Amino acid sequence: MNRILTSSLLIATLAMTACTNAGRFGSQEAGAAGTSAPANGGIVPGSANDPRSTAFFQQSIGDRVLFEVDQSSLTPQGRATLDGQSTWLMTNVEYTAVIEGHADEQGTREYNLALGARRANAAREYLISKGVPADRMRVVSYGKERPIEICSQEACYAKNRRAVTVLAGGLTS
Amino acid sequence: MRMVSLLTAFLMAPVAQAQNTLSVEEREAFGAEVAGCWNLGGLAEGAKTPVVTVxxxxxxxxxxxxxxxxxxxxxxxxxxxxxxxxxxARRAILRCGAKGYKLPLEKYEIWRNTELTFNPERMSLR
Amino acid sequence: MKSLVLSISLALISLFGTLTAVQAQEPLRIIIDEGVIEPLPFAAPSFQPESAEAGQLAAEVTRVVAEDLIGTGLFREISPGAFISTVSDFNAPVQYADWKAINAQALITGAVNVSGNTLNVKFRLYDVFSGAELGSGLQFAGTTEGWRRMAHKVADAVYSRITGESGYFDSRVVYVSETGPKDKRLKRLAVMDYDGANVQYLTDSGAIVLAPRFSPSGDRVLYTSYESGFPRIYVLDIGSVQRRVLESADGTMSFAPRFSPAGQTVVFSLSQGGNTDIYTMDVATGQSTRLTKTPAIETAPSYSPDGARIVFESDRSGTQQLYVMPASGGEAQRISFGEGRYGTPVWSPRGDLIAFTKQNKGRFHIGVMRVDGSQERLLTSSFLDEGPTWAPNGRVIMFARETQGAGGSSSLYSVDITGRNLRPVRTPEGGSDPSWSPLQP
Structure with missing residues (x-):
């Protein structure tokens, strides 16, 4: 438990992103925000062009899958994203992950917590089926507590119905 | 506003004679006077209040x-x-009767002793 | 139907009476089946200060008594400007004619005495048109600091004598105080008087906290917190603000806790491997028992007041619906069959009704139904209403209403079980997940 909290703080500092802890719920672009391209064109460890970095995972692999209204089954697009995640996780074995399940605001608090748990678990089960060891992944549900988009329309709801793979560990583990 | 059950009035009609009962209109007017003061608003149960006869x-x-x-x-x-x-029910009877109900004096013996049944069930249809 | 039967039988009695009674005149019998529904007008002249220091408090106590009564929607206060009589002595005879003249149906008089830190409040209630006292005078003693509670106790007694129901004013509400936009919402536990006064914060906003629930004695609160990084259930002592986690296995999430009526057991939801089921835990031993065993989502459990049954929501039929099962688990009976989805059922403290959140055609409603699912009645409708909690007398429901869009926020409302008297509950910040305490001792 402690390990995971500590690690997520480490990501924030080591990756030199603009992320705060709450920023984990923020947009995918957060990893790149505020970092300009390095002058020598080389790879800055931890930046988005370091293929072993959290930022790379978030932006190039895709850290999240989206769900249909009230559904927890994976879409073809979701499965493709998770295929990429599983390959990456099996290459970068030093990382562990917490998969966060989320729901849009159209539902009661308790039901959405349970629905978020289903979604996170669907992603985790898929990654296990692709060979990622089960003990590297935990799930947590936030229900409707942490939307990333706050309009009350389907365009926003669609982005909030998600399972996000949040990496921990990495360079220092 | 149908204060008094019409059925009651109908069944009463065959035996109604001028001096030993109130006319339908007289009964309805009396009922309406009381009903105007029968306030169920102060009761938490509202229309689910029990039926009482006073x-x-x-x-x-x-x-x-x-x-x-x-x-x-x-x-x-x-x-x-x-x-x-x-x-x-008591408040309704006393409040609306404070200045006297409009009842025919010549039939005093008929209404001298009265029993009013307060049934709120129809109110629940609102 | 019943009224028809009654009419006929009464009519037959009258008929029979008329035909047979030769000498004695039968009483005139009339059925009144229509009345009016309007708030009962009352007068509450400012309570008499019986000591020099009591002047200010006497006025404030009177105000809170009046506001409690007005807030129910069942009473209307007659402005003191209309008074013909003044009440200058608590023990002097009441001039009924003066109160009748301004159509006050109830008259509340009182006296307040302050001696050091001790506060005494006396009151009498009069039925003006009967010209008689309703019940006998009562006296409450407390501290000057707790003056609002004394006022609530007077109002509870008045409410109870006039309506025939027990009161609910001397009670508290624990809830989640909210600030910030929807994507950065900060939440912390707070407890307040039922009317929003005396707010006290119980946690900081460092971790998400959800759905606090009072213990049957009102001294402890169960809630869900993310302080470990995962949702877990905590029990917090309101007096000391000490909390402890209810143990749960690694890799699980637990939430939606509620105490049993005896306070020794907690019923809650536990999520494991994506499946959410209902469990109970013995608070003392920590031993837990699984009550539901389906692959469906089962959550939001709530005990019947006798502790024998549990109502909960499940999507085992494909959508969220309400079910009732024995408190020890076993076969569950579906009770909701209307259109839409039903969640967050809560058993009324009187045992007769179940309050719930209903989602239908893009709207949310708070509703009540009988425990067998019949006589469903929706009390509210909005973009997002949820999470009902019962007043201790089972006549009023408090819930949270979240408004739409990017600037949306959550606040508390109350409504009575007839759907009348919807009103906001004032809190210093936003609010959600209210839980009403029992009446205080």
């Missing part, structure tokens, strides 16, 4: 005799609910 006497000028009021018929409801329903 017996009382009236003076010749149509004013209820305050200490003649008594509860006579109640169902199986809890004592507290009945007590409140009785108080609401």
């Amino acid at each position: 017996a009382f006497s009236l003076s010749r000028d149509g004013v209820p005799v305050a200490d003649s009021l008594r509860l006579i018929g109640t169902g199986k409801d809890t004592a507290e609910a009945v007590k409140s329903a009785y108080q609401a």
Whole structure:
């Protein structure tokens, strides 16, 4: 438990992103925000062009899958994203992950917590089926507590119905 | 506004004679006067208030005799609910009768002793 | 139907009476089946200060008594400007004619005495048109600091004598105080008087906290917190603000806790491997028992007041619906069959009704139904209403209403079980997940 909290703080500092802890719920672009391209064109460890970095995972692999209204089954697009995640996780074995399940605001608090748990678990089960060891992944549900988009329309709801793979560990583990 | 059950009035009609009963209109007018003061708003149960029957006497000028009021018929409801329903009925009778109900004096013997049954069930249709 | 039967039988009695009674005149019998529904007008002249220091408090106590009564929607206060009589002595005879003249149906008089830190409040209630006292005078003693509670106790007694129901004013509400936009919402536990006064914060906003629930004695609160990084159930002592986690296995999430009526057991939801089921835990031993065993989502459990049954929501039929099962688990009976989805059922403290959140055609409603699912009645409708909690007398429901869009926020409302008297509950910040305490001792 402690390990995971500590690690997520480490990501924030080591990756030199603009992320705060709450920023984990923020947009995918957060990893790149505020970092300009390095002058020598080389790879800055931890930046988005370091293929072993959290930022790379978030932006190039895709850290999240989206769900249909009230559904927890994976879409073809979701499965493709998770295929990429599983390959990456099996290459970068030093990382562990917490998969966060989320729901849009159209539902009661308790039901959405349970629905978020289903979604996170669907992603985790898929990654296990692709060979990622089960003990590297935990799930947590936030229900409707942490939307990333706050309009009350389907365009926003669609982005909030998600399972996000949040990496921990990495360079220092 | 149908204050008095028409059925009651209909069944009464064949035996109604000028001097030994009130006419349908007289009964309805009396009922309507009381109904105007029967406030269920102060009751938490509103229309679910128990049915109560209150017996009382009236003076010749149509004013209820305050200490003649008594509860006579109640169902199986809890004592507290009945007590409140009785108080609401009592308030209705006394408040609207404070200046005397408009009743025909020549039929005083008929309405001298009255029993009013307060049934809120129709109110629940609102 | 019943009224028809009654009419006929009464009519037959009258008929029979008329035909047979030769000498004695039968009483005139009339059925009144229509009345009016309007708030009962009352007068509450400012309570008499019986000591020099009591002047200010006497006025404030009177105000809170009046506001409690007005807030129910069942009473209307007659403005003191209309009074003909003044009440200058608590023990002097009441001039009924003066109160009748302004159509006050109830008259509340009182006296307040302050001696050091001790506060005494006396009151009498009069039924103006009967010209009699309703019940006998009562006196409450407390501290000057707790003056609002004394006022609530007077109002509870008045409410109870007039309506025939027990009161609910001397009670508290624990809830989640909210600030910030929807994507950065900060939440912390707070407890307040039922009317929003005396707010006290119980946690900081460092971790998400959800759905606090009072213990049957009102001294402890169960809630869900993310302080470990995962949702877990905590029990917090309101007096000391000490909390402890209810143990749960690694890799699980637990939430939606509620105490049993005896306070020794907690019923809650536990999520494991994506499946959410209902469990109970013995608070003392920590031993837990699984009550539901389906692959469906089962959550939001709530005990019947006798502790024998549990109502909960499940999507085992494909959508969220309400079910009732024995408190020890076993076969569950579906009770909701209307259109839409049903969640967050809560058993009324009187045992007769179940309050719930209903989602239908893009709207949310708070509703009540009988425990067998019949006589469903929706009390509210909005973009997002949820999470009902019962007043201790089972006549009023408090819930949270979240408004739409990017600037949306959550606040508390109350409504009575007839759907009348919808009103906001004032809190210093936003609010959600209210839980009403029992009446205080």
